[in-house]
Amino acid sequence: MDKVAHVNPDDLEKEALAAASEARSLTALSEVRVRYLGRQSVLKLALREVRDRDTGMTLNAVRETVESALATREAELARAELEERLATERVDVTLPAQLLGPPKLRPRGTLHPSTLVRRDVEDIFLGLGYEIVDGREVETTRYNFDALGFPDWHPTRSPRASLFLDDETLLRTETSPAQIHKMEERRPPIYMVSIGRVYRRDTIDATHFPIFHQYEGLAIDKGITLADLKGTLLHVMRELYGPEREVRFRTHYFPFTEPSMEPDVSCFNCGGAGCPVCKHSGWIEMGGSGMVDPYLYEFVGWGPEEYSGFAFGMGIERTAQLRYGISGIRPFWDNDLRFLRQFR
Amino acid sequence: MRIPLSWLREYVRVDASAQEIAAALSISTAEVNGVHRVGLPGELGLFRVGHVLEAEKHPDADRLQLTSVDVGEDRPYSIVCGAWNFGAGAKVAVALPGATLPNGLTLERRKLRGQMSEGMILAEDELDLGADHSGIIVLDDALEAGTPLADVLPLVDEVLDLEATGNRADLFAVYGVAREVAALLDGELLPMPGTDPQRDGEEPVGIAIEDPAGCLRFIGRLFRDVTVGESPLWLKARLRHAGVRTISNVVDVTNYVMLALGSPLHAYDLDLLRGGLVARRARKGEKVRTLDGVERTLSAEDLVIADGERAVGLAGIMGGEETEVSATTTNVLLEAANFEPVGILRSSERHALRTEGSNRWEKGVDPHVAGPAATYATQLIVELGGARWTGAEDVQTELPEPEVIRLRPERASELMGLDVAEAEQGEILGRIGFDQVRQGFRVPTWRARDVTREVDLVEEVARFKLPEIPFTLPRRDAMFGRLTRAQRLRRLVEEALVGAGYAEAYTPTFVAEGDLRLPEPLSAEAAALRTVIYASLLEPARRNSDAGEDDVALFEIARVYREVGADLPEEHWHAAGIADGGFAEAKWAVEQIYSALGLEPAYERTNEPFLHPGKAARTGEGWLGELHPALLDGVWGVFELDLDALAEAGPQVVAFEEVSPYPEVRQDLAFVVDEDVPSAEIFAAIREAAGGLLRELEVFDEYRNPETIGEGKRSLAFRLAFGSLEGTLTDEDVAPVRASIVDALATRFDAVLRA
Numbered sequence A: 001m002d003k004v005a006h007v008n009p010d011d012l013e014k015e016a017l018a019a020a021s022e023a024r025s026l027t028a029l030s031e032v033r034v035r036y037l038g039r040q041s042v043l044k045l046a047l048r049e050v051r052d053r054d055t056g057m058t059l060n061a062v063r064e065t066v067e068s069a070l071a072t073r074e075a076e077l078a079r080a081e082l083e084e085r086l087a088t089e090r091v092d093v094t095l096p097a098q099l100l101g102p103p104k105l106r107p108r109g110t111l112h113p114s115t116l117v118r119r120d121v122e123d124i125f126l127g128l129g130y131e132i133v134d135g136r137e138v139e140t141t142r143y144n145f146d147a148l149g150f151p152d153w154h155p156t157r158s159p160r161a162s163l164f165l166d167d168e169t170l171l172r173t174e175t176s177p178a179q180i181h182k183m184e185e186r187r188p189p190i191y192m193v194s195i196g197r198v199y200r201r202d203t204i205d206a207t208h209f210p211i212f213h214q215y216e217g218l219a220i221d222k223g224i225t226l227a228d229l230k231g232t233l234l235h236v237m238r239e240l241y242g243p244e245r246e247v248r249f250r251t252h253y254f255p256f257t258e259p260s261m262e263p264d265v266s267c268f269n270c271g272g273a274g275c276p277v278c279k280h281s282g283w284i285e286m287g288g289s290g291m292v293d294p295y296l297y298e299f300v301g302w303g304p305e306e307y308s309g310f311a312f313g314m315g316i317e318r319t320a321q322l323r324y325g326i327s328g329i330r331p332f333w334d335n336d337l338r339f340l341r342q343f344r
Numbered sequence B: 001m002r003i004p005l006s007w008l009r010e011y012v013r014v015d016a017s018a019q020e021i022a023a024a025l026s027i028s029t030a031e032v033n034g035v036h037r038v039g040l041p042g043e044l045g046l047f048r049v050g051h052v053l054e055a056e057k058h059p060d061a062d063r064l065q066l067t068s069v070d071v072g073e074d075r076p077y078s079i080v081c082g083a084w085n086f087g088a089g090a091k092v093a094v095a096l097p098g099a100t101l102p103n104g105l106t107l108e109r110r111k112l113r114g115q116m117s118e119g120m121i122l123a124e125d126e127l128d129l130g131a132d133h134s135g136i137i138v139l140d141d142a143l144e145a146g147t148p149l150a151d152v153l154p155l156v157d158e159v160l161d162l163e164a165t166g167n168r169a170d171l172f173a174v175y176g177v178a179r180e181v182a183a184l185l186d187g188e189l190l191p192m193p194g195t196d197p198q199r200d201g202e203e204p205v206g207i208a209i210e211d212p213a214g215c216l217r218f219i220g221r222l223f224r225d226v227t228v229g230e231s232p233l234w235l236k237a238r239l240r241h242a243g244v245r246t247i248s249n250v251v252d253v254t255n256y257v258m259l260a261l262g263s264p265l266h267a268y269d270l271d272l273l274r275g276g277l278v279a280r281r282a283r284k285g286e287k288v289r290t291l292d293g294v295e296r297t298l299s300a301e302d303l304v305i306a307d308g309e310r311a312v313g314l315a316g317i318m319g320g321e322e323t324e325v326s327a328t329t330t331n332v333l334l335e336a337a338n339f340e341p342v343g344i345l346r347s348s349e350r351h352a353l354r355t356e357g358s359n360r361w362e363k364g365v366d367p368h369v370a371g372p373a374a375t376y377a378t379q380l381i382v383e384l385g386g387a388r389w390t391g392a393e394d395v396q397t398e399l400p401e402p403e404v405i406r407l408r409p410e411r412a413s414e415l416m417g418l419d420v421a422e423a424e425q426g427e428i429l430g431r432i433g434f435d436q437v438r439q440g441f442r443v444p445t446w447r448a449r450d451v452t453r454e455v456d457l458v459e460e461v462a463r464f465k466l467p468e469i470p471f472t473l474p475r476r477d478a479m480f481g482r483l484t485r486a487q488r489l490r491r492l493v494e495e496a497l498v499g500a501g502y503a504e505a506y507t508p509t510f511v512a513e514g515d516l517r518l519p520e521p522l523s524a525e526a527a528a529l530r531t532v533i534y535a536s537l538l539e540p541a542r543r544n545s546d547a548g549e550d551d552v553a554l555f556e557i558a559r560v561y562r563e564v565g566a567d568l569p570e571e572h573w574h575a576a577g578i579a580d581g582g583f584a585e586a587k588w589a590v591e592q593i594y595s596a597l598g599l600e601p602a603y604e605r606t607n608e609p610f611l612h613p614g615k616a617a618r619t620g621e622g623w624l625g626e627l628h629p630a631l632l633d634g635v636w637g638v639f640e641l642d643l644d645a646l647a648e649a650g651p652q653v654v655a656f657e658e659v660s661p662y663p664e665v666r667q668d669l670a671f672v673v674d675e676d677v678p679s680a681e682i683f684a685a686i687r688e689a690a691g692g693l694l695r696e697l698e699v700f701d702e703y704r705n706p707e708t709i710g711e712g713k714r715s716l717a718f719r720l721a722f723g724s725l726e727g728t729l730t731d732e733d734v735a736p737v738r739a740s741i742v743d744a745l746a747t748r749f750d751a752v753l754r755a
Ligand SMILES: [Zn+2]
Pocket: A267, A268, A269, A270, A271, A272, A273, A274, A275, A276, A277, A278, A279, A280, A282, A283
């Protein structure tokens, strides 16, 4: 009783904090804890005895301060003890892994479904004589918008739609800037596919993610026609979705093609009769396409009619979704091994 | 845009079903997402005009009427009804037993408070024609009992859900779509609706354009003695089927005409305006409370409509609350204007306010259609509101002249890959309003914004010929496809890691912190571009491990970004991986990668804050190690390599060595050395000392035992193979080589040969 009555909260706090910072090991620190916060500690006894509110609040504040100091010190000591232990563990990093482990014998791993699609797309176009271009992901507005004929008012130019680093730099919103770079690099014939990550400001939900992958084709040569675009996409779609597929084209609008069209593929699930996969239309939308707008030729300093060409763009994830029946976008980014391991 | 078919057919005579119209529009004009039936779902024959023969209070229910109704059958039907806005003699809308209402309810004969009721007398909400439920529909007295109700009221319709693209403002109007349908399906386009009624007065309106860049045209019309009330059923049904809320006859007319012709309109309560209207930029800090009840502080770039004293609306986007037409309005000022698109788009973005009006203006509405819109609205306000039209003004800036564009028919055929005769091309263009003149084709005013060049005309022809264009391949004579060295290397690395048991992961480009920050981050965790890949793999590794997975090995190949002070950051392809099990796992994976590329890297001890200090190594192209245990529970091996650097390091050609036909001599040598001499250094020293006869060398054992070999020592065992192209080697041939190896190691490392 006497002891408790004489507690001076300030002194107690000072003393406890000093003891905590002086503890040199976790063992020593746990002794400090028992001494100042244990069941028989002066503070605990005082808290049990206290009757008036003010003293209670003061003592509680002391308890909290001491507890947090102990926790901080504990983390410091734990880290120091860990580092000390790690310092004694050394291996000869130049030894072969077999002598170091040996490493685990693991069953064969897997490629991501998007990579499987990417490789198929690459191989199909390699077969058609196209080159595969990766391009860069951080682009200037000049190549991402101006060169591609995006009008000033186009919503994609807004920071609400796209991911800017500054006024003139952004993460590409499509892989087409790589095509402009190629056109600046050399004259036709150009047959290329650019593949890779593209970005937009999307809130993540079941069907949206701010990153996705596209493949975009460009063919520029003398005498390229809209019929060539139709024939090329028919071949590609049949390679990807099966030899019985039909392709139809619908008029559309895109800034850098004129005329512009959206290709649809006959539904491989129902053969065109209508089902949930094709939203009962018999056709599945694939992306965008069209004849290269002469504006692009002028942008890179060619005559508007020296060449003609076509361009098209499709989604890698969408292709994978359709091929494997994956719904939503989350599985592509969750990296759940139970999902990934199915793609052998 | 939702387009009721009955409405469309008012403007185009065409022999085609809704499905045929939808299919043709989808291919050549704009996608139709579906054709939906609206209104009554079932049999229409059970909906009739009824003649109320008797009506009296229900004997056992004060709020019900008991009626006897002639529905065209051989006897009257008795129907119990809850409405009182009619009596004997009225013509009403009746649904007979068996009829199904839009809400799915199928009527039956049933007793209501003891009285048989055979069907239902209908209110407009029960037919999905409007929202009113205050009383039943009272029909025209002249109608015959038993007449099918569908002949009298718009009970069903088909609605096209058309998704027009942003370049075609003309398709945000029923009439614009009718124009396309007529051209596509060989129909007859009827004249635009609306004729000006007789003007009843010459009142000045007081219209001014102060900002001709933002407002190209401003028509104001005055109406007196307007009766604001409910719209007639046909109008309500049209708006409802088009997906627009009905409000009052005057407001409904402005919406109806906007949907019909594509030019938005606005009606003001004239008595609440202080003076005439002007289109001007807002004053800095000026405020207006818009119809949605929000008080908006305007910027000097916002275009407003103002009266003599204040802004009364955000031009083209939304009118002001203070001057809106209400039930007590008797005098109306109608605005039919034309606004410049980009300004409307910016204001609409600035105020986060998108409306049917702004949606049209931002695409560019034909200024010539403001006239017909004003006319049609005038006709309807006079007809439906009993109003007198007392004043009109049309203030115009200089409207652009329609352009004439030359079209070379052979150029069009060339681009399409299909020969289309000149006459047919002209005919197609003529059908959609492009008149052929001497120098080419005159662009109709409603297409002035998106058709400006020859190639645009080619598109107009092509979209009509799309299904006929054949499938061909480019006639190429010089195109060669091959993966680049970097791309082949990526595939090799993928294969090596998959072979080592790794599953490929895809993780986001973004991290919480870094030099390359997004000024507007996606989230706190996605605020900058990453400079390393491995860190993004920790979370997936943890999650898989937490899910009970005991064999976790993940890799990713992706770009990293480094700020280098240039306009654009440097981008490099990296490969990174993580696997449960510690340093040997990382080492194994990295060895697999290098060996797949035919490279033998030098491993050096390194120190990174995220790696175990004693189990971390660096190669020329990256690093590997055991993950620092403070970062993730468990023991993990991690690595990250720069693939661009690897591509540079890799041998361009294989250095082939001839294979000897003579057997090799094999020897195992074990040396005791100080613990901290790296095996790789001994390895290199052996190779150097062995000279030209050495064919193979590997380290195959590591051994420690303080009692036999001493404290701080270890024994490393090497397997050597010697051979020669000259002949079979003997032990005597190899002995001097072996001696020089032992010597060299003794000198350099104090190594002692054990066996
Ligand atoms: Zn289907």
